[in-house]
Amino acid sequence: MNKERSNLKEQLNKELNHLHFLGQQKVLNHIHNKSWKQRIKLFMNKEIELPILPVSTVFLLLFLSFATKSIILDDGLGRNKEKILIEAGGNVYWKEELLKVESKDEES
Amino acid sequence: MKKVKLKVKHLIWLFTGIITIYLLIIFLIQPQISLYVAKKKWEEGDIAGKEQMINLMNANLFTSQKWELITDYMLDYSLASQFDVIVGPSFSQVSGLNKESSFTWEEKLPFLEQYVEKGPINGYLVTVASELAYYYERSGDYNRATQVIEEAIGRFSNTENYWDQKELQLERAKMEVNRSNYEKAESLIDEMLDSIQPDEYYFHAEIAQLKVNTLIKQGKIQTALEEVERALKEYEEQWTKDTNNDVLSESINNSVVYEELLVLEQMLKQSLQLKEFETGNVEGRIIRKDGTPVANVGVFLRAESDVNRSLSWNEPYKVITDENGYFEFPTVIPGSYQIFLGFSFDQIDGWTWPVQMDDWIDVTGTKNITYDITLHKLINIKSPTNQEVINDQMVNFEWEEVEDAAYYAINLGIELESASISTEFKSQIKENNIQVPIEDFYAKTVSMIFPEDNLEEIHSQSSTLLAFANTEGIFFWSVEAYDQNDNLLSRSNGYRLNEDSIGELPFFYLKERELTDADQLLLNNKIEEALHSYEEAYKSDQNDIHSLRMISRLIGLKAKDEAMERKLVMPFLIDLVDKHAATADDVWRLVEYYYDLEDWHSFNNYFEQYSTMLNGDISEYDKALYAKSLMKQGDIQSAETEWIKVMEMDKSNQFIGDLIAINLYLHESIPKALILAETYPERSHGEEQKTNWITILRQMQNEAAQTEDYTEGLKDILALYMIGENKEVMEQLNKSDQPALKDFINALRKMN
Numbered sequence: 001m002n003k004e005r006s007n008l009k010e011q012l013n014k015e016l017n018h019l020h021f022l023g024q025q026k027v028l029n030h031i032h033n034k035s036w037k038q039r040i041k042l043f044m045n046k047e048i049e050l051p052i053l054p055v056s057t058v059f060l061l062l063f064l065s066f067a068t069k070s071i072i073l074d075d076g077l078g079r080n081k082e083k084i085l086i087e088a089g090g091n092v093y094w095k096e097e098l099l100k101v102e103s104k105d106e107e108s
Numbered sequence: 109m110k111k112v113k114l115k116v117k118h119l120i121w122l123f124t125g126i127i128t129i130y131l132l133i134i135f136l137i138q139p140q141i142s143l144y145v146a147k148k149k150w151e152e153g154d155i156a157g158k159e160q161m162i163n164l165m166n167a168n169l170f171t172s173q174k175w176e177l178i179t180d181y182m183l184d185y186s187l188a189s190q191f192d193v194i195v196g197p198s199f200s201q202v203s204g205l206n207k208e209s210s211f212t213w214e215e216k217l218p219f220l221e222q223y224v225e226k227g228p229i230n231g232y233l234v235t236v237a238s239e240l241a242y243y244y245e246r247s248g249d250y251n252r253a254t255q256v257i258e259e260a261i262g263r264f265s266n267t268e269n270y271w272d273q274k275e276l277q278l279e280r281a282k283m284e285v286n287r288s289n290y291e292k293a294e295s296l297i298d299e300m301l302d303s304i305q306p307d308e309y310y311f312h313a314e315i316a317q318l319k320v321n322t323l324i325k326q327g328k329i330q331t332a333l334e335e336v337e338r339a340l341k342e343y344e345e346q347w348t349k350d351t352n353n354d355v356l357s358e359s360i361n362n363s364v365v366y367e368e369l370l371v372l373e374q375m376l377k378q379s380l381q382l383k384e385f386e387t388g389n390v391e392g393r394i395i396r397k398d399g400t401p402v403a404n405v406g407v408f409l410r411a412e413s414d415v416n417r418s419l420s421w422n423e424p425y426k427v428i429t430d431e432n433g434y435f436e437f438p439t440v441i442p443g444s445y446q447i448f449l450g451f452s453f454d455q456i457d458g459w460t461w462p463v464q465m466d467d468w469i470d471v472t473g474t475k476n477i478t479y480d481i482t483l484h485k486l487i488n489i490k491s492p493t494n495q496e497v498i499n500d501q502m503v504n505f506e507w508e509e510v511e512d513a514a515y516y517a518i519n520l521g522i523e524l525e526s527a528s529i530s531t532e533f534k535s536q537i538k539e540n541n542i543q544v545p546i547e548d549f550y551a552k553t554v555s556m557i558f559p560e561d562n563l564e565e566i567h568s569q570s571s572t573l574l575a576f577a578n579t580e581g582i583f584f585w586s587v588e589a590y591d592q593n594d595n596l597l598s599r600s601n602g603y604r605l606n607e608d609s610i611g612e613l614p615f616f617y618l619k620e621r622e623l624t625d626a627d628q629l630l631l632n633n634k635i636e637e638a639l640h641s642y643e644e645a646y647k648s649d650q651n652d653i654h655s656l657r658m659i660s661r662l663i664g665l666k667a668k669d670e671a672m673e674r675k676l677v678m679p680f681l682i683d684l685v686d687k688h689a690a691t692a693d694d695v696w697r698l699v700e701y702y703y704d705l706e707d708w709h710s711f712n713n714y715f716e717q718y719s720t721m722l723n724g725d726i727s728e729y730d731k732a733l734y735a736k737s738l739m740k741q742g743d744i745q746s747a748e749t750e751w752i753k754v755m756e757m758d759k760s761n762q763f764i765g766d767l768i769a770i771n772l773y774l775h776e777s778i779p780k781a782l783i784l785a786e787t788y789p790e791r792s793h794g795e796e797q798k799t800n801w802i803t804i805l806r807q808m809q810n811e812a813a814q815t816e817d818y819t820e821g822l823k824d825i826l827a828l829y830m831i832g833e834n835k836e837v838m839e840q841l842n843k844s845d846q847p848a849l850k851d852f853i854n855a856l857r858k859m860n
């Protein structure tokens with residue numbers, strides 16, 4: 001039996017001797033590990049569906065938070081008042097301090 | 109829900125795009141916007157401006173922008189702005205009204221250091237290095253100061269900025285001179301001289317100037333003068349050579365170094381004329397009244413010719429007080445000087461340096477001068493304050509008592525739209541309070557119309573014409589304390605910058621009276637109608653003192669010239685006197701009027717009234733007019749006594765010429781007159797050229813030695829001068845061939 005089989009095999013080899021299978025690697029690649037390039041390409045070309053509303057809301061929020069932080073807070077508007085010296089009544093005052101005292105006087 | 113279908117790669121592109129834009133904004137665009145905002149704020153005096161600049165400079169600016177910020181915002185460019193406040197006898201000044209927003213040394217130090225190390229190599233590097241070095245010198249770190257300059261000099265090597273490097277080398281040598289390392293300075297100077305060309309005369313002159321200062325510091329006045337003269341000659345020669353064919357060239361007098369050499373020459377010459385061959389020494393200490401020393405105050409000793417100019421980097425005598433408040437100028441050219449001080453706001457806030465005009469220091473080569481300075485606390489006022497509305501007949505002034513005060517003086521002021529005007533009100537007040545009748549306020553004249561005033565000027569002063577009778581006016585007051593020798597001790601007005609020092613506000617309103625229709629017209633700038641209305645009111649009611657007063661202030665409107673104005677106003681002033689409503693100021697106008705008319709009877713009469721009204725407390729200027737009148741009346745003996753009184757009061761010695769004239773006339777001795785001239789040297793006042801009586805008298809002495817009957821001739825002319833016979837004086841003078849005598853008489857005539 002074994003002998004018969006091996007004969008058959010031998011024969012087959014002889015007959016197929018002039019045929020060469022060239023896509024061996026391709027097939028292997030196809031069924032085994034793909035290269036990372038291919039995988040990326042595959043991933044890149046994958047189509048996805050995104051809901052417009054939530055996504056754009058997220059973007060808008062991100063943008064707004066950035067804008068508020070950098071433009072309003074960083075510029076410190078309203079954080080520091082001007083300091084100006086003025087001459088009044090023969091004295092030199094910081095305007096701000098003088099106004100403070102004056103308004104206190106008016107209250108009392 | 110709507111959905112969008114896209115490939116993952118598109119989504120990633122989108123993300124990358126957004127992130128790139130975000131980064132671009134963060135690192136490029138946003139800093140630029142912030143920078144723009146920061147600059148704007150800085151200009152508006154907002155303190156946030158500089159904070160933002162510092163943050164930006166530490167973070168995301170282009171280097172070139174960083175250097176630009178340093179040169180545009182951190183450099184002072186002037187010595188004065190190294191201090192917040194400059195105070196001197198003739199002026200007090202805040203350097204820049206939004207000073208709080210500018211950079212402190214603590215803040216800018218690291219950036220200036222960076223600039224010296226890595227900044228662009230150009231003229232700014234010289235300024236940055238110099239200012240940085242000055243800072244280190246001020247803080248006593250001389251080594252670092254030298255290092256900074258040397259580092260900058262090094263960076264200029266192998267560049268084309270030849271001049272900048274030379275400028276710094278000069279700076280370097282100056283440092284050694286300032287530290288009295290003359291040998292080191294000399295070797296540096298020699299090095300420089302080796303490397304410059306003979307036709308670079310500007311630089312030669314600068315080096316010569318440094319040499320001269322070195323000689324002066326070593327006390328070699330004669331040699332210094334020789335060097336100045338040599339340098340001036342060389343400069344002039346080279347200048348002529350250089351500009352020979354150049355019609356467009358500017359005047360040699362526009363050259364800074366030339367000008368400075370001329371000043372040095374003049375001072376040295378003057379010193380030698382006064383027979384002073386050595387430099388003098390001025391030292392002192394700045395303390396507060398409570399004894400604490402004031403460290404780090406800028407002290408500037410300024411020559412007579414400089415006191416009316418602003419501080420420059422080239423101030424020859426500048427030092428900083430040490431931690432115990434001491435300062436010293438070891439080598440000063442003999443002459444007259446004034447001290448100016450540079451304070452920070454913290455140092456002067458709530459305090460005052462009670463310095464008076466004409467506070468001079470006469471430096472001689474023989475004696476050491478100690479000039480101690482005590483800062484006094486500002487006087488706190490108690491009443492009236494804080495916009496108090498006064499409706500009563502009496503106004504009660506009260507203030508904090510000042511130790512050692514012999515008397516007080518009150519000044520009143522009017523707040524105008526963009527300015528204020530203030531005037532002396534009451535003096536010789538013995539207590540720290542006084543009750544003043546409201547009528548005294550109404551009577552106080554602040555301004556009046558002069559014939560040459562144009563309409564615009566008159567309109568701008570309508571509220572000051574009405575003065576304290578204006579019930580809508582905002583008024584303020586201040587008080588000064590004097591000791592028994594009339595030295596100012598302290599005052600209530602000054603820098604009041606924080607909650608503790610701000611005190612009570614000195615403002616008040618006077619609403620006791622009601623505005624008349626004429627007053628309303630005046631306040632509405634209808635001056636002519638107002639005057640007419642006052643005249644009508646006075647005509648119909650001879651007891652209407654207010655209208656009478658207002659006429660005396662406004663009548664100048666009708667006059668074409670001063671003589672006419674006086675003629676017009678006289679009857680009204682006399683009415684005021686007769687109705688016992690005249691102030692001392694009103695009487696003084698009569699005194700001047702009769703002086704001009706040479707009506708001595710009326711003059712003496714009104715002068716006596718004036719003197720009585722002021723309890724004999726007459727200013728030196730008023731006394732001078734009286735002395736002058738005695739001269740004209742021919743009472744030369746009494747005139748001499750009066751002039752001596754004037755000289756003792758007036759520290760500017762501007763009337764010394766007349767006393768010398770009388771002295772020569774009475775005692776016929778030039779040496780005696782010389783002693784007077786030396787005791788009371790005339791000070792420069794304002795822009796006017798002062799007269800050097802000592803020099804003139806010395807020359808007269810020479811003339812007298814060579815001329816017979818010199819003093820007799822002199823006496824004749826003086827007799828004519830004193831009684832005011834100007835024509836005859838000129839005739840006599842034209843006949844004379846004595847130049848010094850002519851100078852003397854012309855100088856006398858110039859005084860009037």
